[in-house]
Every structure is written in C-alpha cells, then in structure tokens.
C-alpha cells in the first residue's frame with residue numbers, strides 16, 4: 740500500500756518536473772507569466788508578384804566560410820513558399836496596449852553564427868531580455884548592431900565563444916552585420932510586450948493571449964516594407980488576418 744502510494748507520488752513528481760520545464764524551451768511568448776488575455780490573432784503573410792532572382796552569396800573573402808557551402812548559398816532577403824507564403828515577416832501589436840507593462844522573460848534567446856550565416860535570420864525578443872550570441876564557426880566574427888533607438892556597439896567574437904547582449908528599448912528592427920564578412924546581415928526585433936511573431940516557412944503567424952481591445956497589427960519585412968491592419972478582438976475570440984506584400988522588382 741505504502742509502496743504504491745510512493746510510486747504514484749514519484750510519477751506525479753516526474754510529470755510536474757517535465758511540465759515545469761516546458762516553458763523554458765522554444766521562443767519567447769506571452770506564456771512567460773500569467774496570460775494577460777485569451778484572444779488570438781493569427782493568419783498568413785503572402786508574397787505577390789514576380790519573385791526576385793535569388794542573390795548568390797560570394798564567400799570567397801573567407802575561404803573557411805566558403806568551404807562550408809560547397810553548393811553555394813543564396814541570400815535570405817525574400818523567402819516565399821511555392822504557395823506564396825512569405826517567411827521572416829515580423830507581425831506584432833504596434834498600438835492598442837495603452838500603458839500596460841510586461842516584464843521580460845528570464846530565459847535568453849539564442850542567435851547562432853554557423854557556416855558564416857546568422858540563424859535565425861530574424862531574431863525577435865523583448866526589451867531587456869538576454870540575447871546569447873554564439874559563434875559556432877572556426878573563424879572570428881564581428882557583431883555590429885546598428886540601432887536607431889538603442890546603443891550601438893561593435894564586438895569581435897572568437898571561435899567557440901559567446902557574447903551576451905540586451906537592448907533596452909523597443910525597435911523594429913535593428914540591422915545586424917558582421918564587419919568581417921560583408922554578406923552576414925540580419926535583423927533583431929525588440930519588443931516591450933509579448934505580442935509578436937515571425938512568420939514561418941509557410942508564412943503563418945499567431946499572436947496569443949491578447950487582452951480584449953482594439954489594436955493596430957503591423958507586419959514588417961526587411962525588403963518589402965510594412966503593412967498595417969486595425970482590428971478588434973473580444974475575450975476568447977480569434978481573428979484571422981492576411982497581409983499581402985507585393986514585389987518591389989522594377990521599382
């Protein structure tokens with residue numbers, strides 16, 4: 740009897756332990772504290788028009804990088820699925836939260852330099868949330884964010900080392916470059932609230948746990964500009980949105 744109770748207790752402990760670890764994984768989200776609301780805004784970003792020709796990256800300036808990509812590499816500026824879903828669009832609440840404040844989650848976001856490319860291409864995180872920048876290459880990189888609303892800095896990063904950074908203020912988005920490898924370009928989107936997402940390969944996004952209210956939702960793409968929509972959401976409601984980005988080729 741006692742043995743069985745102990746087994747049940749142990750099993751419950753294991754379940755609690757696993758469940759307790761869950762929020763530490765994955766991307767920052769509104770799940771980091773008590774959910775501020777129950778509404779959901781989700782949808783898709785689409786690309787319309789003629790596809791820009793893929794830009795081939797020339798890594799010959801650093802043979803240690805070039806040899807990691809024997810088949811060559813194309814730029815991640817505009818990534819659209821065969822169905823037209825647009826990847827790497829930052830979708831977020833740009834207005835409507837009033838003077839609500841949100842503490843940044845304690846867990847860091849990681850950005851990797853691997854194969855002399857940034858991964859992910861678009862980093863999104865909260866103001867004052869830690870960003871762990873990792874160099875998994877055998878070559879030295881240089882990290883140089885060029886913000887307009889945060890402090891600019893510039894640091895060399897030796898192979899196998901980490902650099903920790905935070906950005907104090909909201910900014911969508913901070914261009915990031917490596918001064919050693921001119922093709923290394925990326926963006927860091929910094930938010931003062933948890934209602935943001937970066938579209939996946941199919942162009943999909945989801946903003947969860949929104950309080951009921953009227954909001955401006957903005958979708959931003961590094962090359963194709965931005966698009967906004969005004970919406971209202973009720974408690975527990977789901978709003979579906981589509982953002983269409985047109986090709987800027989020929990302009």
Ligand SMILES: [Cu+2]
Nearest residue numbers: 880881917920
């Ligand atoms: Cu580099």
